[in-house]
Amino acid sequence: MTTISQPLIIALNGSPHRRGNTAALMQWVLEGCEEVGAEVEWLHVIDYEINYCQGCFTCLRTGECPIQDDYLSVREMLLAADGIVVGSPVYGAEPTAQLKTLLDRLTLLNLYTHTFEGKWSVGVATSGVAPTKGLARRLAGFFGRCCGMIGAKTTTLAEGYQPLAEVHDARLPERAGVLGRRLVSEIAHPNRLRWPRLEAVWHIFLRRFVIRRLILGNTDQFAAVIPIWEEKGWL
Secondary structure, eight states: OOOOSSOEEEEEEOSSOTTSHHHHHHHHHHHHHHHTTOEEEEEEGGGSOOOOOOOOOHHHHHSOOOOOSSHHHHHHHHHHOSEEEEEEEOBTTBOOHHHHHHHHHHHHHHHHHOTTTTOEEEEEEEESSSOOHHHHHHHHHHTSEEEEEEEEEOEETTTEEOOHHHHOOTTHHHHHHHHHHHHHHHHHOTTOOOOOOHHHHHHHHHIIIIIHHHHHHOTTTTTTHHHHHHHHTOO
16 A cells, blocks of 8 residues: 655645634644644745636646746645645635635646546635635635535624634634644545545546547647546546
């Protein structure tokens, strides 16, 4: 059985604050990762220049994005990771604009090649009063196989908005740490027998019976996708 002795976990922080509530909750997850031997690196989206996707489909034809910014370096950091802890505050039921812009840039290649399918992920979301679990689950699902998600709200009736470190449930750090340890355990045992998730089964169905026909019928448009499919054994 293949194992990874010291997996690399990237903490992708979509918040505009490097040390805000989202980062605090992510940090508790990461402490769990470090407890069982993982290496952790932070990636704060606001530290990078990432412009809007232009919808030009160049990435599908050539494998490259024509926009000159920090997107490619960020993508390479994410691809080098064994696992990803991704977090964002909830803005209108969605992630921040900064993180959403990165997700948009990744979406086309991720959709047609399942870029992160071999990775494990944990989703993190914070808010004042809005639901958090749905966004945390969606973020984790974007970056691989979700092994857990966690959310926290930071508003109290008496005090209004408060720093998470001051108002959190006493059990929250341990719950987050459990997710971090679980993430590393899943990475360390890639050949462990697991039941496929319903979403994964649906993706396989689409790939075999819909997307495969689309790609083979439009080879010029998907010139960069075809070699990836051949390498994965999908063609």
